[in-house]
Amino acid sequence: MISAAFTAIGWDKPVEQYEKYLAEQAAGVRDVLVATVDEEFVGYVTVRWESAYFDGMPEIQDFNVLPPYRRRGIGSGLMDAAEALVAQRSAVVGIGVGLYADYGQAQRMYVRRGYLPDGRGLMYDNRPVAPGNTIRLDDDATLMFTKSLV
Secondary structure: OHHHHHHOOOOOOOHHHHHHHHHHHHOOOEEEEEEEEOOEEEEEEEEEOOOOOOOOOOEEEEEEEOHHHOOOOHHHHHHHHHHHHHHOOOOEEEEEEEOOHHHHHHHHHHHHOOOEEOOOOOEEOOEEOOOOOOOOOOOOEEEEEEEEOO
16 A cells, blocks of 8 residues: 555655565564555654664654655654654664755654754765765765654
8 A cells, every 4th residue: 555655746755665674674673654545544753773874773754754744744744753763763863855845845744843963974886975975866865864862
């Protein structure tokens, strides 16, 4: 159902991605929070309990709300739930955000929610981009943030 919803809007989110998430949730590595409206899927977010980037700190990852349901508080509700879940285990959480315009709403939301850049600069595929280097501006180009939950 989730994969089909994203395929319908032209996003590549294969069923295998969600099968992996379910296996990771069963193993205690990740939790997946799903939002519905009138029993229809509208968005989700995941919590990876030990982030590779943040040296084991929990990281909120893969946060998505279907475009017709944005600006209705659904994303804020998912983030509230994810942060509350993380706060049960950690005083701080990390998150990354893409850099091009499609991520503009998320960039603004994270800043409004109190996320601050982690100070390591631009990342590409979770590795620092050295000054003077050229990268491809795609979903792997990110700025990473952290937030205190206490």
